[in-house]
């Protein structure tokens with residue numbers, strides 16, 4: 001695969017909406033802003049193929065040539081997220097159907113049934129023509145297939161989809177008997193006697209069958225994936241070596257990104273935090289997206305807004321300095337591209353008040369343009385050094401889409417049971433302690449981590465339990481929380497006591513669990529004789545009532561009918577250990593617990609930094625080198641998310657790549673400022 005040589009700086013560009021003359025001016029302004037990449041064609045299907053089989057390439061030829069002539073590379077998109085009106089005239093049933101059986105209308109975007117053969121045929125056609133024409137063009141650095149698969153709509157309930165679902169199930173289960181077993185259809189008389197009897201889990205009286213819903217979601221994710229894969233195959237044939245991606249949306253529950261990720265040459269995603277958003281939330285999303293490819297390889301930030309968006313309830317502009325800080329945050333977490341939606345603000349259409357690099361004023365005199373241009377200059381200065389470098393975290397958090405789906409499928413055990421929130425409970429605690437984290441699939445290779453955190457992993461297979469067992473025996477640290485290991489891949493309870501296949505590994509038996517309504521807490525006491533921290537913490541939301549089976553107690557409940565029983569335990573297994581946390585400790589408790597655990601596992605914070613300051617590293621690598629280590633020290637990113645200045649101590653002398661300044665012993669950062677440091681050459685030699 002073609003290696004990316006520079007940090008890309010650009011974004012969605014829609015010259016298809018503008019008269020041809022605009023191009024010259026756009027490129028002039030792009031250059032002034034340091035923009036070196038443009039993503040074109042995303043929603044341009046009707047402009048490229050105004051009538052079926054009649055193509056108009058002239059305008060795109062000019063755009064690509066002109067960009068190329070000015071050193072601006074192209075991320076070329078297939079336009080299949082916005083089918084042209086003629087497709088609906090020819091095949092009205094390309095329009096998807098909702099769970100109430102109502103067909104959507106057209107005139108928006110993403111309104112297509114992923115299993116409609118005519119949609120698929122025409123999508124393949126336009127992709128083939130595009131790839132043939134531009135596949136070997138030297139300007140094209142990446143292919144961007146469709147746009148945000150699953151966005152707005154992630155399931156279609158039309159008869160074609162139901163028929164495809166039945167086929168998918170037949171392949172998965174072979175026999176109806178197997179399917180009935182997997183879905184536990186003896187419950188509520190749901191047994192199927194023929195494949196044709198199976199429907200989509202559409203609107204019904206009350207709760208659906210959980211196995212049915214899980215498979216339907218897997219199937220729908222696979223249906224969109226099939227759309228991606230057939231385009232990718234075409235592109236691969238006509239555009240060898242050019243990486244193919246599609247833009248993801250981080251914690252988006254419509255698709256199982258772990259099932260998708262192996263098929264992308266590089267992961268890309270779109271980040272839209274509102275102004276003032278918690279930086280830990282954005283950080284976690286980056287780490288989830290980077291984790292899709294195992295945690296080390298860079299990703300592309302395919303979209304972010306240069307200021308306000310147009311689809312929130314209150315669309316506030318990003319505060320001065322916020323966009324720059326967020327962009328550097330993305331780079332620090334592994335981004336090798338910083339791209340905006342959008343480069344030029346559209347004059348009409350639904351997104352005309354969404355911020356853009358070039359606004360409706362049409363010039364470079366705006367605050368937004370100036371901030372973009374400043375960032376462009378900075379990225380140009382240091383981009384080459386950063387491109388391709390890796391993040392190397394020692395801690396992983398396991399994340400699973402099927403567990404997320406299962407946990408949040410009604411009826412929930414607690415209305416407050418929100419999977420991502422519980423993952424964030426741990427992520428945030430680690431982030432606050434400046435510990436780098438990969439958020440990865442339960443199938444990921446865990447061997448390089450010192451600590452693996454398993455929050456709320458409801459679905460655990462015996463194979464995963466075995467892998468975790470080996471990981472711990474080999475010296476790994478494992479933290480498992482309540483509501484893990486309860487069910488199998490069909491969301492049927494594991495028999496033999498909770499936490500199911502993790503029971504032996506955790507050394508506890510969870511007999512039952514209490515669910516605390518909002519506002520109610522239970523005290524949990526640790527004691528210095530057990531762990532080197534002593535205190536009473538508030539726990540909320542969930543309390544496992546459990547018994548030791550080889551583990552020892554680290555903390556006990558102080559209230560309720562389970563007073564005196566273990567709340568947090570530790571089990572030594574082989575050369576490693578497992579901490580089981582049976583409750584949701586409030587932030588202070590989670591922080592103290594993870595702080596103690598990481599320290600005792602020898603995991604050090606990147607730097608000692610105050611709250612609201614984020615510090616991360618990227619490690620330069622050498623191509624083709626077995627251990628990929630370049631022998632160079634890391635690039636250190638310090639991000640001040642606070643609105644006040646801070647001073648941090650440094651353990652030596654560093655050079656700031658942005659300012660050229662030397663920082664010795666300490667470094668100051670003003671509000672929302674960023675430092676990109678490397679150890680000064682003399683330090684590295686010593």
Ligand code: GAL
Pocket residue numbers: 147148151270272303305309310341351354
């Ligand atoms: C993204 C989408 C873009 C644009 C943007 C607006 O989700 O991919 O096409 O709509 O949102 O913020």
